[in-house]
Amino acid sequence: MNTETTQALAPVRQFSALMPSSPRGAQLARHAAVRQLTSWERPFERAEHVVAELASNAVRHGHVPGRNFRLTLRLAASGVLRVEVSDTCAERLPRAPGPGPADPDAESGRGLLIVAAIADRWGTEFGPDPRKTVWAELDC
Incomplete structure (x- = not known):
């Protein structure tokens, strides 16, 4: 997991919204990201996948x-573009993907592999308690 963030400067554009912590909320987050990036006239395909995985x-x-x-x-x-998904369960940290392939029979465990493959950087931040944020950056 890369915890280096490269763009600490103030964003030119920002969007933030609370989403229900449910499967429907994850779907709404993905749709909101696509809608927002489209309004900014930015490509959304990579970000859509990252948002889907982090929200899920x-x-x-x-x-x-x-x-x-x-x-x-x-x-x-x-x-x-920096995508952040924050929740209030800081004690449940994401595990960095292992070096080997994911278990093909497992029902989960591939989300961060997908994020790592799509994003240029990703990591986690903590605070204020009890918040945890998982972020990913996508270069233009």
Whole structure:
């Protein structure tokens, strides 16, 4: 897992929304990202997959009853898009993908492999308690 973030500058454009911590919320997050990137006239295909995986992980592994997750998109002047999905379950950390192939019979465990393959960088941040954010950056 790469924890280096390259674009700490203020974003040129930003979108943020709370989503219900449910499968429907993960789907809404994906649709919202596509809609927002389309309105910014930016390609959305890679980001759509990243949002789908991170939102699905937030619902599946970061769900706390009665609490939503947050989707944030930040577009820097350089064209780097940062996708962030924050939940309130900091004690459940994402595990970096292992070096070998995922178990073909497993029902889960491929999401971060997909994120690592699509994104140029990804990592996690903590705080304020009990928040955890999993982020991915996509270069232009």
